[in-house]
């Protein structure tokens with residue numbers, strides 16, 4: 001078996017030199033363990049934080065050690081009750097082709113009639129993030145105006161569709177016309193191409209003449225400032241991610257931050273793990289939306305374990321539409 005190892009810690013934007021694909025020894029599965037052949041591997045923006053040697057809500061990747069991440073695989077040897085050869089399961093021993101894992105660290109896939117890789121994206125961690133960020137953290141309600149950044153990504157494209165299904169007006173932002181057209185086709189009422197020449201604040205003011213009630217932040221930086229500039233009284237900001245800052249240390253001046261006070265804006269960061277115990281609520285709504293054809297899923301698939309670092313790096317230049325995945 002082979003696994004990607006963290007070879008060196010990046011400064012700024014990572015490069016493929018920070019990763020090394022090396023053989024790993026796989027022990028025989030002991031009592032209560034499974035051998036799993038991975039079929040789908042997830043790359044996610046939060047993994048960039050794990051490449052730094054700093055304390056965070058997830059521990060850093062160890063230098064010289066195999067990396068971890070979400071994966072979907074097939075049980076090829078079972079030494080654990082309740083799992084049979086051929087079962088498709090989800091676990092965290094990603095960034096490799098095969099793994100021996102404790103059955104207690106493995107989840108069976110939820111009973112939804114979708115392709116297994118969906119559980120790494122819209123019907124998994126990113127989808128749960130979008131759902132609870134919008135509904136529980138920002139407490140977005142029918143009739144409100146929601147602005148969501150990185151709207152063509154895994155989290156963002158789910159937020160757009162759930163917000164539309166719940167009767168909100170949705171303004172999204174994404175890089176490039178093609179992505180903007182696609183998110184509009186998912187139901188967004190207006191889209192902002194943040195890579196165009198129009199300043200973001202001006203574009204948002206035009207797209208939201210009555211202001212925004214909710215901002216779902218995936219990007220931070222200028223997007224966050226634009227959201228402050230356009231926020232209504234009592235607006236709620238769900239701070240999900242700040243991808244604009246994961247590789248670059250340069251600060252962004254938040255000129256409109258003082259609006260926080262007079263407009264009584266509530267800004268709340270969150271981590272998806274806070275809501276995993278409530279995942280059933282998400283699956284209930286997602287199943288209904290899927291049945292009604294109101295939840296469309298898109299994946300950008302990179303083939304082959306060898307290309308996994310490229311897939312990961314592609315997240316920071318917007319190579320993905322929907323969820324970025326690696327197929328083995």
Ligand code: NDP
Nearest residue numbers: 045153154155174175218240241242243244270271272318
């Ligand atoms: P995405 O599928 O959205 O992929 C990342 C996207 O971000 C890219 O496609 C790109 O789209 C956009 N992007 C990259 N760099 C920049 C930049 N400098 N400025 C603006 N946009 C940029 O990833 P996910 O859906 O997995 O994650 C989205 C966000 O949610 C991330 O910030 C992530 O860290 C966060 N997150 C947080 C969780 C939590 O528990 N709080 C859980 C899961 C995700 P484009 O082409 O439009 O630029």
